[in-house]
Amino acid sequence: MASNSEMQTLWQESLQNNYGTPSITLTHGKGASVWDVEGKEYLDFLGGIATNILGHAHPKVVSAITEQANELGHVSNLYSHPRSIELAEKLKDLTGQSSARVFFCNSGAEANEAALKLSRLTGRSKLVSTVGSFHGRTIGALSLTGQSSKQKPFRPLLKKVKFIPFNDIGAAKKTITKRVAMVIVEPIQGENGVVVPDFGYLKALRDLTTRHGVLLVLDCVQTGMGRTGEWFGYESEGIVPDVITLAKGLGGGLPLGAMIAIGNSAQLFEPGSHGSTFGGNPIACASALAAISVLENENLLVRNKALELTLKLELSKSPLVESVRGAGLLLGIVLKLDIAKKLAQELQAAGVLVNATSESLIRIAPPLVVTDKQVSDFIKIFREVSAKHER
Numbered sequence: 001m002a003s004n005s006e007m008q009t010l011w012q013e014s015l016q017n018n019y020g021t022p023s024i025t026l027t028h029g030k031g032a033s034v035w036d037v038e039g040k041e042y043l044d045f046l047g048g049i050a051t052n053i054l055g056h057a058h059p060k061v062v063s064a065i066t067e068q069a070n071e072l073g074h075v076s077n078l079y080s081h082p083r084s085i086e087l088a089e090k091l092k093d094l095t096g097q098s099s100a101r102v103f104f105c106n107s108g109a110e111a112n113e114a115a116l117k118l119s120r121l122t123g124r125s126k127l128v129s130t131v132g133s134f135h136g137r138t139i140g141a142l143s144l145t146g147q148s149s150k151q152k153p154f155r156p157l158l159k160k161v162k163f164i165p166f167n168d169i170g171a172a173k174k175t176i177t178k179r180v181a182m183v184i185v186e187p188i189q190g191e192n193g194v195v196v197p198d199f200g201y202l203k204a205l206r207d208l209t210t211r212h213g214v215l216l217v218l219d220c221v222q223t224g225m226g227r228t229g230e231w232f233g234y235e236s237e238g239i240v241p242d243v244i245t246l247a248k249g250l251g252g253g254l255p256l257g258a259m260i261a262i263g264n265s266a267q268l269f270e271p272g273s274h275g276s277t278f279g280g281n282p283i284a285c286a287s288a289l290a291a292i293s294v295l296e297n298e299n300l301l302v303r304n305k306a307l308e309l310t311l312k313l314e315l316s317k318s319p320l321v322e323s324v325r326g327a328g329l330l331l332g333i334v335l336k337l338d339i340a341k342k343l344a345q346e347l348q349a350a351g352v353l354v355n356a357t358s359e360s361l362i363r364i365a366p367p368l369v370v371t372d373k374q375v376s377d378f379i380k381i382f383r384e385v386s387a388k389h390e391r
């Protein structure tokens with residue numbers, strides 16, 4: 001049997017170092033459990049970074065993928081395919097907007113790139129994003145990402161991007177004018193440490209963008225597909241955005257992204273405007289359709305809200321925890337000490353996968369199929385491991 005350290009050596013000899021060498025190599029999983037190459041089991045409370053919405057090897061997803069692979073794996077966009085039409089119809093239904101039209105791609109960055117290109121067709125070119133945001137790593141998406149450490153080595157990036165503080169309506173009022181093409185914002189800033197804006201912030205942005213004819217793009221790549229207990233993560237504000245971008249949980253674990261445009265913006269792209277060879281791939285769409293039907297049939301969005309309350313209540317009891325923020329199963333555990341990276345390693349050693357987005361924040365984003373027992377096991381292990389750091 002191979003060891004994690006042998007795999008590290010092989011990894012270093014064949015892969016570029018843009019991620020840093022991963023400490024473990026995972027080989028298989030089931031639901032919210034996953035195993036490494038040495039046979040050690042982990043409770044997966046990160047879900048491939050908010051991506052494995054139904055965990056690992058969900059039977060409905062596996063059979064949808066298998067059936068589709070047996071029938072037709074790829075058609076390109078010169079031809080249509082029933083699964084991509086079905087999925088577009090489904091997403092349109094979930095937005096509740098009959099004017100919604102979908103563009104499929106393969107990742108979050110690509111979905112935001114598509115939104116960026118769409119915004120150019122308004123005839124305006126100024127862009128507004130928020131400090132601390134994350135919208136992807138391509139040059140366009142990186143230009144919209146409000147984290148200078150990620151941008152710096154790659155400058156020059158796109159010009160005319162203005163970053164306003166997140167959750168600051170006053171700053172938005174000063175910045176959003178008739179010359180702005182689009183405002184892009186996450187309903188909850190995920191990579192920045194699960195930062196939740198005040199209720200009413202998105203509504204205020206909607207009002208301002210509507211007044212000035214600016215596209216409001218909601219980057220729901222991380223908050224989408226039921227993760228927050230809503231389909232996209234903005235619905236409780238009672239607003240309708242111009243554009244929704246999706247990826248991560250959308251494909252049920254397969255690479256799939258979408259840029260959904262609503263209203264007039266749905267008519268901006270014309271033949272030749274944009275494209276993606278793999279976008280809307282039948283297998284990825286079949287996987288997404290299967291995942292959505294499980295989420296619906298098993299009422300997982302409703303259950304999600306109940307698990308949120310349990311996790312917030314129980315984790316807050318740990319003396320190391322300052323607070324727990326977020327929505328549904330996208331939660332940020334704020335620590336009183338700057339030991340999040342160390343704690344994440346200790347949790348991994350204790351058989352739990354989480355991630356530290358900063359020195360003081362642990363992010364959890366388990367699959368929505370996590371069992372009640374797995375949730376209580378997680379709470380128990382978290383409290384045991386964090387107890388070592390309490391004074």
Ligand SMILES: *Cc1c(COP(=O)(O)O)cnc(C)c1O
Nearest residue numbers: 107108109134135136190221222
């Ligand atoms: C992960 C993420 C992206 C980028 O998605 P990729 O698939 O890695 O390109 C964009 N926006 C948000 C909010 C994300 O969380």
